[in-house]
Amino acid sequence: MKITLKVWRQKSKDAKGEFKTYQHDHVSSDMSFLEMMDVLNTQLIKKGEDPIHFDHDCREGICGMCSMYINGQPHGPLQTTTCQLHMRTFKDGETITVEPWRAQAFPVIKDLVVDRSAFDRIQQAGGYVNVNTGGVPDANVIPISKKIADEAFDAAACIGCGACVAACKNASAMLFVSAKVSQFALLPQGHAERKERVEKMVEQMDTEGFGSCTNTRACEAECPKAISVANIARMNREYFSAMVSSYEVKVGGGE
Amino acid sequence: MKWLIDLFSSTLGRKVLMALTGLFLILFLAVHLAGNLQLLKHDGGRAFNVYAEFMSTNPLIQVISKGNFFFILLHAGVSLGLTIRNRKARGSVGYAVTSGKSSIWSSRNMGILGTVILVFIVIHLKDFWAQMHWGGIETVMYDGKEYRDLSKLVAYWFHVGWYVALYCFCMIAIGFHLWHGFISAFQTLGLNHPKYNPLIHFVGKAFAIVVPALFAWIPLAMYFNI
Ligand code: HEM
Ligand code: SF4
Ligand code: FES
Numbered sequence: 001m002k003i004t005l006k007v008w009r010q011k012s013k014d015a016k017g018e019f020k021t022y023q024h025d026h027v028s029s030d031m032s033f034l035e036m037m038d039v040l041n042t043q044l045i046k047k048g049e050d051p052i053h054f055d056h057d058c059r060e061g062i063c064g065m066c067s068m069y070i071n072g073q074p075h076g077p078l079q080t081t082t083c084q085l086h087m088r089t090f091k092d093g094e095t096i097t098v099e100p101w102r103a104q105a106f107p108v109i110k111d112l113v114v115d116r117s118a119f120d121r122i123q124q125a126g127g128y129v130n131v132n133t134g135g136v137p138d139a140n141v142i143p144i145s146k147k148i149a150d151e152a153f154d155a156a157a158c159i160g161c162g163a164c165v166a167a168c169k170n171a172s173a174m175l176f177v178s179a180k181v182s183q184f185a186l187l188p189q190g191h192a193e194r195k196e197r198v199e200k201m202v203e204q205m206d207t208e209g210f211g212s213c214t215n216t217r218a219c220e221a222e223c224p225k226a227i228s229v230a231n232i233a234r235m236n237r238e239y240f241s242a243m244v245s246s247y248e249v250k251v252g253g254g255e
Numbered sequence: 256m257k258w259l260i261d262l263f264s265s266t267l268g269r270k271v272l273m274a275l276t277g278l279f280l281i282l283f284l285a286v287h288l289a290g291n292l293q294l295l296k297h298d299g300g301r302a303f304n305v306y307a308e309f310m311s312t313n314p315l316i317q318v319i320s321k322g323n324f325f326f327i328l329l330h331a332g333v334s335l336g337l338t339i340r341n342r343k344a345r346g347s348v349g350y351a352v353t354s355g356k357s358s359i360w361s362s363r364n365m366g367i368l369g370t371v372i373l374v375f376i377v378i379h380l381k382d383f384w385a386q387m388h389w390g391g392i393e394t395v396m397y398d399g400k401e402y403r404d405l406s407k408l409v410a411y412w413f414h415v416g417w418y419v420a421l422y423c424f425c426m427i428a429i430g431f432h433l434w435h436g437f438i439s440a441f442q443t444l445g446l447n448h449p450k451y452n453p454l455i456h457f458v459g460k461a462f463a464i465v466v467p468a469l470f471a472w473i474p475l476a477m478y479f480n481i
Contacts, residue, residue, distance in 0.1 A: 017348070073354050073357065102345055102348060102349060103344060103345060107346075169345075170341035170344055170345075171341070172266075202265060210344055211340060212267075212340060212341060213266070213270065214337075214341070215438075216359070216362040216363055217357075218357040218358040221357035229442065229447070230447050232442065233442050233446065233447030234445065234447075236443060236444065237445030239267050240267070240445065243261070243268070244262075246258075
């Protein structure tokens with residue numbers, strides 16, 4: 001296959017970026033998108049040029065690093081991660097535009113690499129369960145129905161890739177945050193800190209400068225882990241009931 | 256009190272205001288339509304005039320009407336604030352290529368649709384509501400009692416071609432606004448449940464088609480003398 005790539009190149013966070021066009025004549029339809037980028041980068045290195053920087057790690061669809069906005073969709077035309085996208089999805093001779101995630105809360109560091117530490121700070125604001133260390137508890141001491149366990153597990157499948165933010169016209173992080181809130185809200189272990197958690201995580205989400213949700217559901221359609229917007233409705237319920245009924249906790253996740 | 260301020264300054268809290276005011280406006284549309292449909296009676300506008308007189312004089316309706324004005328302004332004001340925030344959230348550089356595949360058109364254009372509706376509401380108030388309250392509107396006598404002849408004013412405008420076209424265009428905008436908005440409001444309020452979703456979706460979509468269509472039917476019927 002031969003393809004033309006239009007890739008966003010940006011030297012550093014504050015540098016002005018621009019698109020550069022690359023002709024790529026050695027593409028196999030069996031390559032993953034990242035392998036195709038590797039081959040291109042090898043050519044660039046041989047020519048003495050700066051290779052295209054992009055995030056990747058596991059290359060098996062579980063780490064969430066491989067952020068690329070391909071032809072107007074996060075992770076390209078399929079509902080997978082970029083590492084799981086293969087060149088057979090594209091046509092011979094096609095021009096493919098590759099951009100970084102665009103969000104004020106995800107600043108570009110270099111080329112296609114963005115800083116997603118805003119997600120980490122949201123998690124740190126409340127996305128955990130405090131436990132007392134001690135002996136390992138017996139299995140099944142806390143009964144959980146299969147359906148609830150499944151639903152919590154589905155929410156926990158979120159890999160924090162940020163495709164939901166990239167896909168959303170408002171750069172809203174609601175799908176991510178709601179998945180993280182839901183995985184605990186559904187389970188008895190999460191109940192002790194339930195109200196405080198959602199208040200702090202939403203506060204942090206707003207502080208980071210993500211947009212608000214207009215329920216377009218683009219996030220759900222693009223999420224590689226098929227996280228459902230039912231989680232967003234759940235977070236809305238959790239948040240409102242927490243805000244009107246909790247003791248006033250200090251919601252200052254930011255500092 | 257700080258919690259209340261926190262609640263309604265958060266993005267989630269502001270969306271609740273959008274959803275609640277939106278749902279109130281949906282109820283208002285239904286009542287308004289029931290009133291308008293009386294224009295289709297061939298009684299010289301009597302039923303409609305009696306109804307309009309009641310709506311513009313009954314003290315309880317007056318209170319609800321003030322609330323309605325307030326809710327429209329709140330709905331538009333909050334949506335403006337959120338829309339500005341959402342624009343900013345994309346960052347200074349936007350995407351070069353975007354695809355509309357993963358969401359429906361109306362959901363991405365609520366702001367534009369809302370603006371069309373707002374402009375329509377202003378024109379509509381100027382031509383009918385303001386005339387009813389302060390204009391030199393003609394009166395008629397039914398059973399020895401004086402009524403303002405709003406139906407005559409409506410009939411005048413509904414025989415002006417461009418006005419009928421504008422009216423129909425705005426009804427289409429409302430239809431699209433509600434195609435997304437009705438269902439969206441329930442999602443915003445957290446009312447998403449597999450047992451009720453089919454009902455919400457059915458009623459939402461039916462409302463978004465039937466109500467604007469009936470609203471638009473009235474000027475069309477009067478214009479073409481059906
Ligand atoms: C009869 C008039 C109207 C009705 C029945 C109505 C109804 C609704 C409903 C039900 C929603 C969904 C709320 C949600 O997603 O939770 C909505 C959203 C919205 N409305 Fe309206 N609306 C009306 C007029 C307007 C006007 C005049 C404007 C603006 C100038 C406007 C702008 C918006 C915007 C921008 C949204 C999306 C906001 C968001 O999702 O964050 N609407 N509307
Ligand atoms: S919700 Fe889906 S799209 Fe968003 S961060 Fe998690 S896995 Fe990625
Ligand atoms: S590289 Fe880990 S998910 Fe793609």
